[in-house]
Amino acid sequence: MPDDWTNLANQYGRKSVMSLAIDDATLDRETQRQIPILFGMIADQLHGHERSGLDYGCGAGRWTHALAKTIQGRVTGFDPCTELVAMARGEIDTDYVSGSPDAFFGECRHNETQFDVVLAAQVMGAPGMDTEATARGLVGVLAPGGLLVVVDHMVDEPQPQRWWRFRSRDYYESLFSRHGIELREIGRLMQLENEITMLAGRNAG
Numbered sequence: 354m355p356d357d358w359t360n361l362a363n364q365y366g367r368k369s370v371m372s373l374a375i376d377d378a379t380l381d382r383e384t385q386r387q388i389p390i391l392f393g394m395i396a397d398q399l400h401g402h403e404r405s406g407l408d409y410g411c412g413a414g415r416w417t418h419a420l421a422k423t424i425q426g427r428v429t430g431f432d433p434c435t436e437l438v439a440m441a442r443g444e445i446d447t448d449y450v451s452g453s454p455d456a457f458f459g460e461c462r463h464n465e466t467q468f469d470v471v472l473a474a475q476v477m478g479a480p481g482m483d484t485e486a487t488a489r490g491l492v493g494v495l496a497p498g499g500l501l502v503v504v505d506h507m508v509d510e511p512q513p514q515r516w517w518r519f520r521s522r523d524y525y526e527s528l529f530s531r532h533g534i535e536l537r538e539i540g541r542l543m544q545l546e547n548e549i550t551m552l553a554g555r556n557a558g
Contacts, residue, residue, distance in 0.1 A: 391419075414441030421444065471494065
């Protein structure tokens with residue numbers, strides 16, 4: 354039976370990752386406006402050796418190519434929603450994978466695959482996500498010294514809704530601290546009418 358995200362992707366396409374109230378042209382304009390802000394902040398955190406990246410929860414690849422350009426390397430985009438991944442535009446510096454998170458992380462462990470930069474942008478608030486398991490998986494594929502970036506709508510008071518879980522910055526900082534990554538805020542930006550917070554930290558392991 355199709356899940357909610359499959360149904361949303363089939364009915365609304367790429368814009369289901371941002372807002373059902375917009376059209377594709379608005380999605381593209383907002384994405385292009387955000388890219389220099391978001392990836393400028395990420396670029397400021399790089400050490401210069403980063404060449405491999407993971408865009409976890411990539412959807413239709415809204416950020417994947419921008420991350421690859423920022424690190425001047427190659428990025429894998431992963432999303433469990435096959436329908437969204439099928440909408441991603443392939444670039445020479447990107448690869449896309451779909452399937453279950455457990456299978457993806459398991460294959461990475463089996464192949465000893467690790468990434469210099471892991472980006473989880475507006476994915477951790479997905480309803481039904483096991484955030485502990487996801488944090489453990491993300492840290493597990495992060496190379497020693499690698500950079501983890503978490504981007505999401507963060508509010509002081511939790512606001513569970515059908516389509517999203519709005520959590521606090523403290524929640525994410527505490528979550529990843531338990532898995533060995535000390536996150537700190539590196540900036541904020543707007544998406545439509547909502548503020549998005551960016552956290553980043555390095556794998557000391």
